[in-house]
Amino acid sequence: MKKILDLISEEVEKAFAEAGYDADLGRVTLSNRPDLCEYQCNGAMAGAKKYHKAPLTIAQDVAAKLGGSSVLSEVSAAAPGFLNMKVKESFVGQYLRDMAASEKFGLEMPEKPMKVIIDYGGPNIAKPLHVGHLRPAIIGESVKRIYRYAGHDIIGDIHMGDWGLPMGLIITELRKRQPDLIYFDDSYEGEYPADAPFTISELEEIYPTASARSKEDEAYKADAMEATYKLQSGVRGYRALWKHIMDVSVADLKKNYNDLDVEFDLWKGESDVHEIIPDMVDRMKKDGFAYESDGAWVVDVKEETDTKEMPPCMILKSDGAALYNTTDLATIEDRMKTYHPDRLIYVTDKRQDLYFEQIFRCARKTKLVNEDTELIHIGFGTMNGKDGKPFKTREGGVMRLENLIAEINEEMLRKIRDNAETKGYAVDDAEAEATAKVVGLAAIKYGDLSNQASKDYIFDMDRFTSFEGDTGPYILYTIVRIKSILGKYEEQGGKLTDIVIGEAQNESEKALMLELAKANAQLEAACEEIAPHRICAYIYDIANAFNRFYHETKILTEEDDAVRSGWIALLSLTVKLLEQCIDLLGFSAPDRM
Numbered sequence: 001m002k003k004i005l006d007l008i009s010e011e012v013e014k015a016f017a018e019a020g021y022d023a024d025l026g027r028v029t030l031s032n033r034p035d036l037c038e039y040q041c042n043g044a045m046a047g048a049k050k051y052h053k054a055p056l057t058i059a060q061d062v063a064a065k066l067g068g069s070s071v072l073s074e075v076s077a078a079a080p081g082f083l084n085m086k087v088k089e090s091f092v093g094q095y096l097r098d099m100a101a102s103e104k105f106g107l108e109m110p111e112k113p114m115k116v117i118i119d120y121g122g123p124n125i126a127k128p129l130h131v132g133h134l135r136p137a138i139i140g141e142s143v144k145r146i147y148r149y150a151g152h153d154i155i156g157d158i159h160m161g162d163w164g165l166p167m168g169l170i171i172t173e174l175r176k177r178q179p180d181l182i183y184f185d186d187s188y189e190g191e192y193p194a195d196a197p198f199t200i201s202e203l204e205e206i207y208p209t210a211s212a213r214s215k216e217d218e219a220y221k222a223d224a225m226e227a228t229y230k231l232q233s234g235v236r237g238y239r240a241l242w243k244h245i246m247d248v249s250v251a252d253l254k255k256n257y258n259d260l261d262v263e264f265d266l267w268k269g270e271s272d273v274h275e276i277i278p279d280m281v282d283r284m285k286k287d288g289f290a291y292e293s294d295g296a297w298v299v300d301v302k303e304e305t306d307t308k309e310m311p312p313c314m315i316l317k318s319d320g321a322a323l324y325n326t327t328d329l330a331t332i333e334d335r336m337k338t339y340h341p342d343r344l345i346y347v348t349d350k351r352q353d354l355y356f357e358q359i360f361r362c363a364r365k366t367k368l369v370n371e372d373t374e375l376i377h378i379g380f381g382t383m384n385g386k387d388g389k390p391f392k393t394r395e396g397g398v399m400r401l402e403n404l405i406a407e408i409n410e411e412m413l414r415k416i417r418d419n420a421e422t423k424g425y426a427v428d429d430a431e432a433e434a435t436a437k438v439v440g441l442a443a444i445k446y447g448d449l450s451n452q453a454s455k456d457y458i459f460d461m462d463r464f465t466s467f468e469g470d471t472g473p474y475i476l477y478t479i480v481r482i483k484s485i486l487g488k489y490e491e492q493g494g495k496l497t498d499i500v501i502g503e504a505q506n507e508s509e510k511a512l513m514l515e516l517a518k519a520n521a522q523l524e525a526a527c528e529e530i531a532p533h534r535i536c537a538y539i540y541d542i543a544n545a546f547n548r549f550y551h552e553t554k555i556l557t558e559e560d561d562a563v564r565s566g567w568i569a570l571l572s573l574t575v576k577l578l579e580q581c582i583d584l585l586g587f588s589a590p591d592r593m
């Protein structure tokens with residue numbers, strides 16, 4: 001479906017042409033003086049030079065041609081040459097009826113859908129998720145959903161840190177504690193036990209212990225490196241133990257991401273490309289891209305136009321070991337071969353900006369990707385505490401994600417109970433707790449996504465959980481309010497099918513309609529700009545427009561049936577759009593709150 005701005009522009013472009021001017025001058029934008037008009041066109045000013053005429057004259061000529069328009073109701077030329085316009089109620093009504101009848105609110109599907117892989121999450125095996133994992137999960141999930149909705153074929157890959165020294169450290173510590181485990185018996189040839197010899201909590205204790213010990217104890221570190229080597233070269237018992245580490249850890253990760261309503265299509269990790277690394281590195285050497293530097297192997301990625309320092313991309317350390325870079329490059333190779341993507345998107349902390357710039361250049365230079373493969377890094381800012389410093393626990397440690405979520409849910413529960421008390425209705429505990437979880441997730445996700453991803457933001461529990469202002473709970477509150485009106489309408493015997501949106505009866509209704517009419521343009525922009533925050537801003541505008549209309553209008557007691565059912569149809573469209581948008585942000589609404 002065409003965008004409303006395009007339809008209005010077409011009308012004005014036609015008038016420019018009829019008045020003898022270049023049609024292109026007729027491009028219309030939203031008004032930046034909403035007190036005067038709804039839309040404006042600045043084309044007369046742009047045309048003044050070409051036509052040697054006062055802009056006001058041009059604007060007046062065009063306005064005269066728009067007198068009989070079926071789209072525009074008020075057109076006036078204002079000094080120095082603006083065209084100020086309002087649209088007809090009948091036009092907006094029809095636009096919304098068309099929108100309600102189309103798929104996806106009139107969002108046009110791409111002629112050629114893109115194949116995209118999005119790499120987000122990036123948790124490390126055997127380490128608990130902490131607040132640092134929140135942003136990639138939230139942003140990545142939303143971007144994935146937006147792309148999918150916009151008609152692209154997108155695959156989300158978690159890309160776990162599941163290989164290398166951390167695994168060797170865990171195995172070493174296990175060996176110290178339980179040397180008799182069958183996995184360490186080189187002569188054993190039988191099957192290994194199906195159950196892991198540790199639980200997730202043990203694993204989460206083992207890793208930091210091992211990591212700390214290796215920093216103090218050289219011999220221990222050497223053991224860990226040896227264990228890493230044995231694991232990577234395929235020693236059976238070590239592989240079996242690693243498999244247990246993976247299973248236990250992945251089960252826990254799945255639970256945690258599930259609580260966040262984050263779902264990955266692929267659970268691949270660094271280990272998956274282990275075997276293709278040697279060939280890739282050999283090729284980079286053979287093709288002359290990689291050269292030796294202080295014992296390590298590097299690829300130059302500097303470009304002439306660089307203004308900042310651009311260090312070479314290291315692909316092998318001086319001890320011959322692969323590193324973070326190597327696995328990312330090999331993963332690119334693997335993704336290209338397996339999925340043939342047009343675009344690869346990475347969602348990580350913006351402190352990795354330079355790193356990804358190096359990786360992308362190296363991948364291009366060494367032809368791991370095609371010339372037209374797009375490589376995009378979405379570097380996000382830091383989540384800070386109220387003190388403006390990276391978010392910490394009260395004790396100053398790194399906060400586990402579970403604890404952060406629990407805190408938010410607790411606060412939400414308190415607010416939900418308060419709210420029920422003030423309003424004088426009863427909520428049972430189970431329902432209140434379930435609602436608190438749903439609303440708590442919205443509070444966290446909206447609090448994050450409403451900021452442009454690259455910016456730092458302050459995690460403000462009070463503000464995020466508030467039912468008022470630019471918050472997730474406010475959006476949900478609006479949705480719940482609309483659902484309750486629709487429910488009451490049905491209780492009164494009204495039907496939600498076979499009702500149609502009519503013409504706006506008042507200014508606030510029209511404002512809501514014009515807000516809704518932007519849906520396809522807004523959704524398209526959010527996808528093109530990879531910008532979930534645009535969806536947040538949009539639904540905040542819708543919620544405000546709806547609430548204004550709601551406060552100024554007695555909907556359910558309206559006596560004119562056609563008007564009342566038209567309003568109900570408008571509310572249904574509003575709530576459908578809001579619910580779709582929050583789904584794109586990665587959360588949902590409760591039935592009541």
Ligand code: ARG
Nearest residue numbers: 119122123124159161328348
């Ligand atoms: N596991 C990494 C870490 O904890 C993040 C991975 C990000 N993704 C990537 N393709 N490099 O820092």
